[in-house]
Amino acid sequence: MSGPSTYQPQSPFMKWLEQRLPIAGLVHSSFIAYPTPRNLNYWWTFGAILSMMLAVQIVTGIVLAMHYTPHVDLAFDSVERLVRDVNYGWLLRNMHAAGASMFFVAVYIHMLRGLYYGSYKAPREVLWILGVIIYLLMMATGFMGYVLPWGQMSFWGATVITNLFSAIPFVGDSIVTLLWGGYSVGNPTLNRFFSLHYLLPFVIAGVVVLHVWALHVTGQNNPAGVEPKTEKDTVPFTPYATLKDAFGMSCFLVFFCWFIFYMPNYLGDADNYIPANPGVTPPHIVPEWYYLPFYAILRSIPNKLMGVVAMFGAIIVLLFLPWLDSAKVRSLRYRPLAKRFFWGFVATCLMLGWLGAKPAEGMYTILGRIFTFFYFAYFLIVLPLLSRVEKTLPLPNSIAEDVLNKGKVVGTTAASLFAAVLAGTMLFGGVQSAKASEGGESPPSLSWSFAGPFGTYDRAQLQRGFKIYKEVCSACHSLKLLQYRNLAEPGGPSFTLDQAKAIAAEASIKDGPNDAGEMFERPGRLADTFHSPFPNEQAARAANGGAVPPDMSLLAKARSYPRGFPQFIFDFFTQFQEQGPNYIDALLQGYQDTPPEGFSLPDGSYYNKWFPGHSIKMPPPISDGQVTYDDGSPQTLPQYAKDVTAFLMWAAEPHLEARKRLGLQVMIFLIILSGLLYFTKRKVWSNVH
Amino acid sequence: MKGLWIVTTETSAEPTRRDFLYIATGAVAAVGAAAAVWPFIAQMNPDASTIAAGAPIEVDLTPIAEGQDIKVFWRGKPIYIMNRTKKQVEEARSVALSALPDPQTDQERTKEGHEQWLVVIGICTHLGCIPIAHEGSYDGFFCPCHGSQYDSSGRIRQGPAPLNLPVPPYQFVSDSKIQIG
Numbered sequence A: 001m002s003g004p005s006t007y008q009p010q011s012p013f014m015k016w017l018e019q020r021l022p023i024a025g026l027v028h029s030s031f032i033a034y035p036t037p038r039n040l041n042y043w044w045t046f047g048a049i050l051s052m053m054l055a056v057q058i059v060t061g062i063v064l065a066m067h068y069t070p071h072v073d074l075a076f077d078s079v080e081r082l083v084r085d086v087n088y089g090w091l092l093r094n095m096h097a098a099g100a101s102m103f104f105v106a107v108y109i110h111m112l113r114g115l116y117y118g119s120y121k122a123p124r125e126v127l128w129i130l131g132v133i134i135y136l137l138m139m140a141t142g143f144m145g146y147v148l149p150w151g152q153m154s155f156w157g158a159t160v161i162t163n164l165f166s167a168i169p170f171v172g173d174s175i176v177t178l179l180w181g182g183y184s185v186g187n188p189t190l191n192r193f194f195s196l197h198y199l200l201p202f203v204i205a206g207v208v209v210l211h212v213w214a215l216h217v218t219g220q221n222n223p224a225g226v227e228p229k230t231e232k233d234t235v236p237f238t239p240y241a242t243l244k245d246a247f248g249m250s251c252f253l254v255f256f257c258w259f260i261f262y263m264p265n266y267l268g269d270a271d272n273y274i275p276a277n278p279g280v281t282p283p284h285i286v287p288e289w290y291y292l293p294f295y296a297i298l299r300s301i302p303n304k305l306m307g308v309v310a311m312f313g314a315i316i317v318l319l320f321l322p323w324l325d326s327a328k329v330r331s332l333r334y335r336p337l338a339k340r341f342f343w344g345f346v347a348t349c350l351m352l353g354w355l356g357a358k359p360a361e362g363m364y365t366i367l368g369r370i371f372t373f374f375y376f377a378y379f380l381i382v383l384p385l386l387s388r389v390e391k392t393l394p395l396p397n398s399i400a401e402d403v404l405n406k407g408k409v410v411g412t413t414a415a416s417l418f419a420a421v422l423a424g425t426m427l428f429g430g431v432q433s434a435k436a437s438e439g440g441e442s443p444p445s446l447s448w449s450f451a452g453p454f455g456t457y458d459r460a461q462l463q464r465g466f467k468i469y470k471e472v473c474s475a476c477h478s479l480k481l482l483q484y485r486n487l488a489e490p491g492g493p494s495f496t497l498d499q500a501k502a503i504a505a506e507a508s509i510k511d512g513p514n515d516a517g518e519m520f521e522r523p524g525r526l527a528d529t530f531h532s533p534f535p536n537e538q539a540a541r542a543a544n545g546g547a548v549p550p551d552m553s554l555l556a557k558a559r560s561y562p563r564g565f566p567q568f569i570f571d572f573f574t575q576f577q578e579q580g581p582n583y584i585d586a587l588l589q590g591y592q593d594t595p596p597e598g599f600s601l602p603d604g605s606y607y608n609k610w611f612p613g614h615s616i617k618m619p620p621p622i623s624d625g626q627v628t629y630d631d632g633s634p635q636t637l638p639q640y641a642k643d644v645t646a647f648l649m650w651a652a653e654p655h656l657e658a659r660k661r662l663g664l665q666v667m668i669f670l671i672i673l674s675g676l677l678y679f680t681k682r683k684v685w686s687n688v689h
Numbered sequence B: 001m002k003g004l005w006i007v008t009t010e011t012s013a014e015p016t017r018r019d020f021l022y023i024a025t026g027a028v029a030a031v032g033a034a035a036a037v038w039p040f041i042a043q044m045n046p047d048a049s050t051i052a053a054g055a056p057i058e059v060d061l062t063p064i065a066e067g068q069d070i071k072v073f074w075r076g077k078p079i080y081i082m083n084r085t086k087k088q089v090e091e092a093r094s095v096a097l098s099a100l101p102d103p104q105t106d107q108e109r110t111k112e113g114h115e116q117w118l119v120v121i122g123i124c125t126h127l128g129c130i131p132i133a134h135e136g137s138y139d140g141f142f143c144p145c146h147g148s149q150y151d152s153s154g155r156i157r158q159g160p161a162p163l164n165l166p167v168p169p170y171q172f173v174s175d176s177k178i179q180i181g
């Protein structure tokens, strides 16, 4: 893509092809001979990492679409069937869900790199603008993808975000109706979001081609910000940049896999394991972490229209960056003052992210306004002003000269890497700490056999837990996503197939119609689910004082509580994910006969220390000695609570053991690969330095 | 893919430590790429619930009078259960094996003591259409798609289909009930 190709085809076939379709020449000039500045640091590998993530998202997404059903009644279950029943479905789903977050991690680093080294300046304005367009498309794609599983956060996220458009004067409401295809978010909305979520990644891929094209016309910027002048300033793309990128990608994959295999729910919201319910809004609507800074800007403006304008303005302003910052010197390395403001801007974004996850009240609103001002001030006041008044440091004469000052560069790279890691973890914690602001005590952390990187289920415990479910819970609660066959599948309670068949046969399943057109009851089979004891939701509600006993299939993943700062950072490293089990265990033991002084308990409710709001319709379900254990385990409430909770954790994630086992193998492999790539890269680069 | 260029840049004829490093890196990367492809292929196979739903089914034979047949579905496939007349059984048993494109005796295709019952998967072995029962010149099945004719034992007699209609796994649970699968 950069001038006539120097490619010389060797074989007669390639010569023949080259005269008709010079594709080999194109690849050669773009990805092999293409000169790259020799002083690029590892921040420049994020371009390759982003290409990789786009490919991962497209490939896994196409596969998920093979198993997904875009219908309001079926979407949620189809995702769960994918995770539970499709071969490696859990892996593909985790890859796609965590992959979205990784994509944004990489894009934010990529953008900040561009900002720091002035990569948006002439002649790279169009390159930068194309990048901003890609970022906007990514936001739209990510949002629509989050709607597809049709959980509570999906539904309410869709409602809130589409309602942004209602702020447009005069035509706002009509536009929102148009987006929905109805009078509320519903089946037409889900269908079109699915269609567009499938389409947009290919649009992104198209703009990426333009982005790379523009890059290859102007050439890459570099940490010194001076253009390459002689041959000595550059190295051929292959093998030098290719290997460096490969090493960067491999390291990034280690980070990515940490989420896929060990923390799949760390970045998600527990509420999204509850099927969408248009009648109940979750107490905290929080967007995905990557939208949080903009969400904070939206909320800090006390006017609906202006809030929406400010939010979109925060992204649109990026398009004008090449003209807002008119300084001739590109790299902030030689702009000491601008460099300080840059880090101030990074801090501003992080603060906004943190505030976006906080409730919009009191101190947070005030802080939100202050940092919104800082955000816009950076682009509209600081950069234009600095570019006129700042005294810059002397630039190196050439890239080759810059390479000689390498020692200094390593220092700053390490420092900024550290800052970025810290910043990243802080941002990830935003969502978590948001919920921490609800205050109050957290349930005690118990030790679970399935916790940590090597965790496995305790078979005997699962069998005891199942006994409790069968004798106690199943009187009111279903396990719709579980089939009797699961009881005998590997990684579970290890019942034999015959035991599972016998358990199934005890149940009576409504089937039909038969030849005479009548419904009939038959004994359960392995492929039947643990259905609800009530014929329909209304009956369940009527029999339980107005509250429907929730289906328990996903309970252990659908319940959570805040961990707070800085605990959530440690959680990332210790792989703590057991909020759900801790909560369920505590709830079962949290009943108090007499509510505390001053608490007025509604009729037909019970006081529970851990239930949100403390007033629960479920009577204390189990007490000491109620279920007989055959294996001599203590027949006490704490033991019962722990056993049934472990069983519910398995019910929520039957492939947990497979996930952790494969995770270990993949991690070991990736670390070996990264090591090899590092040494290969060093060998190859040794003749450059 | 990352490994491809590596070997060619080496000029020395002797294998060196550098060669070894390059080849090892390329090989490990290739193994990783190949392993990563597997889940994407494996996910196309039937999932666990589809397999579980393919469990055996029981069929009551009492409503099927002599000379009649029913069609039931097992694993998404149509299964013909035919209560054959004396004449049909006779025809099926009297034909010489040498006259058959896919030689098989009627005894092999039915259960002893239940000779009148023919249970076959009703999918034409040519290209998968469903043959029509009690049609064609052999008192058996006729496939309308490309004209294959099966006899009263479901064996191919004429037309482009290469094989007999397959017999699914089944057994008699009682005289009037079979279990398919």
Ligand code: FES
Pocket (backbone or CB within 6 Å): B124, B125, B126, B127, B128, B129, B143, B144, B145, B146, B147, B148, B159, B160, B161
């Ligand atoms: S499919 Fe039956 S004859 Fe071709």
